Amino acid sequence: MTNWRAVFVGFLVATVVGIVGLVVPGVGQLVAGLVGGFVAGYMAGGGLGSGFWHGLLAGSLGGIIGGLLIGVAVGLAGLALGPLGGAISGVAGLGIFMFAVTISIVMALESAVAGAIGAAVSA
Numbered sequence: 263m264t265n266w267r268a269v270f271v272g273f274l275v276a277t278v279v280g281i282v283g284l285v286v287p288g289v290g291q292l293v294a295g296l297v298g299g300f301v302a303g304y305m306a307g308g309g310l311g312s313g314f315w316h317g318l319l320a321g322s323l324g325g326i327i328g329g330l331l332i333g334v335a336v337g338l339a340g341l342a343l344g345p346l347g348g349a350i351s352g353v354a355g356l357g358i359f360m361f362a363v364t365i366s367i368v369m370a371l372e373s374a375v376a377g378a379i380g381a382a383v384s385a
Contacts, residue, residue, distance in 0.1 A: 265306045265316060272302025272320030276373070280324070291365075292372065295321050299373025303380030310378045317377015318370050325366025332362055 276298025283290020302320035303313030336358050340347040 264319065268302045268305035268316050269319045269323065271305055272298045272300075272316065272373070272377070273323045274298075275301045276320060276324045276369075291369070295324070295369040295372045296376040298324065299376030300380035302373070303377030304384045305380075306377070307381055307384045309381055309385065313381020313384075314374045314378040317380065318374035320377070321370040321373025322366060324373075325362070325369040328369075329359075329362030329366055332358055 276294045279297050280291050280294035283294050298320050299317030302316040306312050306316035340350060343350065
């Protein structure tokens with residue numbers, strides 16, 4: 263059974279560490295996913311599988327919300343630039359979507375591994 267409190271806390275930790283991690287682009291976000299997944303797995307406990315699952319959910323949630331925010335920002339930028347901006351953001355949208363999906367997958371997988379480690383530490 264999923265412990266949504268652990269998933270949400272792991273997501274919040276990843277978000278806060280990710281914001282602080284903006285100082286070191288790339289590395290900061292990787293560390294954020296690892297720390298958030300570890301916290302989710304540690305809170306959920308229950309063995310490697312449970313920690314993996316909770317870390318995966320925490321990382322996925324962060325990746326999905328991050329992708330949505332990027333999509334909204336591109337859409338608003340296209341809207342502000344008028345018809346030409348709409349065409350540009352439409353073309354750029356597919357690339358941004360693929361980028362967001364890639365980030366989501368990477369963040370989910372690293373959080374899942376960290377979650378399994380966190381669950382193993384809590385046992």
